[in-house]
Amino acid sequence: MLKATIKEVAAEAEVSTATVSRVLNNSLKVSEEARRRVNAAIAKLNYEPSAIARSLKQDRTFMIGVIVPDITNPYFMEISKGIEDTVGQSGFQLMFCSSDENTDKESRLLQLLNEKRVDAVVVATAGGNGSKIAGMSRSGLPVVLIDRTLENVDGLSELDLIAEDNAAGAYMLAKRLLEDGHTAIGVVNGPSWVSTGRERYEGVLRALNEFGIEQPPLVYNGDFTVEGGVRAVRRFWQSNRKPTAIVSLNNRMTFGVLLELIRKGQHIPTDVAIASFxxxxxxxxxxxxxxxxxxxxxxxMGKRTGELLLSRMDKQNQNADPHLEIFSHQIKCIP
Known part of the structure; x- marks a missing residue:
């Protein structure tokens, strides 16, 4: 069955297409009688306004592209939920993409979002696409970096960034283990080419230096996955000096660490203490x-990103100074 057109609605209501358009846009320049007839015609014909036509008329698609490394990671799901809850109130929808920590795939996704004419882009980048992202921003497309910074290229300093204080958080975790008397610490880190991996490892090293630990820690650079945590424990247990404590710098990897330790019959924290980012x-x-x-x-973080996006898509705020917001942390304990 063919969809009804605005012309058919106008004919049914015995008004002009301009009047139908005014009713659809809640204009006050329509009599109550005409509004009643148009709404009755819309209901009778089951008319649905064209989103494509609306986007062409308003020069907006009402779509925001979101690229994250892993859309199944609860952390990024929560960020996305915060964005969606915020921008959805203004009629925007999200187009989710997962880069799988792959620079080339992320590049293709950026191109796809550009071709889809999204109104803004949020990126938790896998790295290596700084020039492309900066170019998209220079073209007038609002871009917000979330969770991760990018390599130093021209234009990136002009981008908005909402992230965590990664170095400080990792420092607190390592310091707590050191205060508990542990000196043989294994570090399960993320990819070294990703800003979160670099920053969190720097925080761990700062704590070790403050406590005078000269021997380098056991380090496994994983990939922010459960499997990465499993492989890290296996690597540590092949070492001549097994750690008495493990600081895992990503919650997905921590889950893998716990799984493998339990398989090996280790008790937490009596055999191995755990600290998780x-x-x-x-x-x-x-x-x-x-x-x-x-x-x-x-x-x-997602809510603040959504608020920032709405502000940037307001033409009056497009040229405002770049916004930098860093979320601080607290260390907690289970139970």
Whole structure:
């Protein structure tokens, strides 16, 4: 069955197409009688306004592109939910994309969003696409970096950024383990080419230096996945000096760490203490775990990102100074 057109609605209501348009746009320049007839015709014909036509007329698609490394990661899901809850109130929808920590795939996704004429882009970047992202921003497209910074290229200093204080959070985790008397610490880090991986590792090293630990820690650079945490524990247990504590710098990897330690019959924290960048809900299933974690605020970060996007899409605020917002942390413990 063919969809009704605005001309058919106008004919049914015995008004002009301009009058139908005014009713659809809630204009006050329509008599109550004409408004009644138009609404009755819309209901009778089951008319639905064309989103494409609206976007062409308003020069907007009402779509915002969101690129994250892994759309199944609860952390990025919460960020996305915060964005969606905020911009949705203004009629915008999100187009989600997952880069899988792949620079080339992220580049293709950026191109796709550009071709789809999205009204703004949010990127938690896998790295390596700084020039392309900066170019999109220079063309007038609002771009907000979330969670991660980019390599130093011209134009990136002009981008908005909402992120966490990664170095400080990792420092607090490592310091707590050191205060508990641990000196043999294993570090499960993310990719070194990603800003979060670099910054969090720097925080761990600062804590070790402050406590006079000269021997380099055992380090496994994972990929922010559960499997990465599993592989890290296997690598550590092949070492001549097994760690008495592990600081895992991503909650997905922490889950993998816990899985593999339990498989090996290790008890937490009596055999191995754990400190995680981000809460791992499965930790609550352990008996007396005393599992330290950084309390992240992804939903609040998403809300602030959504508010910033709405501001940037307002032409009056497009040329405002770049916005930098860094979320601080608290360290907590399960139970």
């Amino acid at each position: 981000g809460e791992v809900e499965a930790g609550q299933l352990l008996k007396n775990p005393k599992l330290y974690y950084i309390d992240q605020q992804p939903y609040d």
